[in-house]
Amino acid sequence: MTVYHLPALLNESIAGLNLKPDGVYVDVTFGGGGHSKAILDRLTTGRLIAFDQDIDSAANIINDDRLTFLNQNFRFLKNNLRYLGYNSIDGLIADLGVSFHQFDSQERGFSFRGDAQLDMRMNRNAPLRASDILRTYSEEELASIFYKYGELDNSRRLARAIVKARAGTPVVTVKDLTSAVSGHVPANQENKFYARLFQSLRIEVNGEMTALTEMLTQALQVLKQGGRLVVITYHSLEDRLVKNLIRTGNFDGKSEKDFYGNLMVPFKTINRKVIVPSDAEITMNNRARSARLRIAEKI
Ligand SMILES: C[S@@+](CC[C@H](N)C(=O)[O-])C[C@H]1O[C@@H](n2cnc3c(N)ncnc32)[C@H](O)[C@@H]1O
Numbered sequence: 574m575t576v577y578h579l580p581a582l583l584n585e586s587i588a589g590l591n592l593k594p595d596g597v598y599v600d601v602t603f604g605g606g607g608h609s610k611a612i613l614d615r616l617t618t619g620r621l622i623a624f625d626q627d628i629d630s631a632a633n634i635i636n637d638d639r640l641t642f643l644n645q646n647f648r649f650l651k652n653n654l655r656y657l658g659y660n661s662i663d664g665l666i667a668d669l670g671v672s673f674h675q676f677d678s679q680e681r682g683f684s685f686r687g688d689a690q691l692d693m694r695m696n697r698n699a700p701l702r703a704s705d706i707l708r709t710y711s712e713e714e715l716a717s718i719f720y721k722y723g724e725l726d727n728s729r730r731l732a733r734a735i736v737k738a739r740a741g742t743p744v745v746t747v748k749d750l751t752s753a754v755s756g757h758v759p760a761n762q763e764n765k766f767y768a769r770l771f772q773s774l775r776i777e778v779n780g781e782m783t784a785l786t787e788m789l790t791q792a793l794q795v796l797k798q799g800g801r802l803v804v805i806t807y808h809s810l811e812d813r814l815v816k817n818l819i820r821t822g823n824f825d826g827k828s829e830k831d832f833y834g835n836l837m838v839p840f841k842t843i844n845r846k847v848i849v850p851s852d853a854e855i856t857m858n859n860r861a862r863s864a865r866l867r868i869a870e871k872i
Contacts, residue, residue, distance in 0.1 A: 577633055578672040580607030581861035582805055585848050586666060587611045589803040589868035595619050596663030599654070601647035601788060604672040606633040612666070613637050622657060624650070626696040629674060646696065648787040651795055664801040665792050669785065669811055671695070671775070673860065683775060685767040688748045693771075693778045703774040704745040712736045722782075722810065723773030730757050731770070772808065785811060789818050793839055796871040802840065807863045812847070819869040840869035 594617035603623035691703035719728035738753035817826035848866035
């Protein structure tokens, strides 16, 4: 049997929530339910509301009356909470990125290994696939995605190679894409290069940066005073947004002052230094190696 997911930084993130047994908590990235299960184990009369936009994760729903699972994008956090009758919460955990299940389901096209249609949608009812992007975006738009979301130095050359390739045959499969850009892969860095290229398309397909900023903005609004925000990120773009929000209350990271000149800080930082997996965790779960955990308390 294949594992749906192995939760990263499980003990550290659950400790970060500082759970009250009767509190109301939200897990916005349910996935295999690893973090959710650990939360439920520590609640008595408390409640857990879990989000996941991938319907496959519903197969992992835990049979527990205290859990409400929503097959929803977490960018609709506040509306869903209001609909369920919650105006405020005691803590929220987000474990961003993709599950092992999504990555390992070859037919979903998240992985550069194997050969499948370039889909990459977490929500399979969403209209845009990675292959649509490669088919319809202009050379400039493609270059911008590769640069912004993949931090690839040769983004322009990659975009040009794709536009040239698609003038012949459409770029719809993993192999179509890897062969279109094969002349631009840095020597001895194939895995890193393809991981970044695929990550950039995945972020665009799923509107990940927009969903994250919207969810974090709403989290700040719904967390009670003393409530905890716990976020695990997997690349620097996500981590920067989370760090800036925690430190300054906005995503630019620019501190703002109130009328009296006092710094307006919405959160108390619980871990000054970002928390990363131990060597023991990485040995057991190599995919956790890029995880970065930040914990903050609403002031
Ligand atoms: C790394 S996995 C979470 C694993 C989970 N913590 C566990 O212990 O199994 C990320 C999950 O978040 C979901 N996800 C990512 N972005 C989302 C969004 N904007 N809204 C809802 N779910 C999202 C993905 O579908 C995936 O199942």
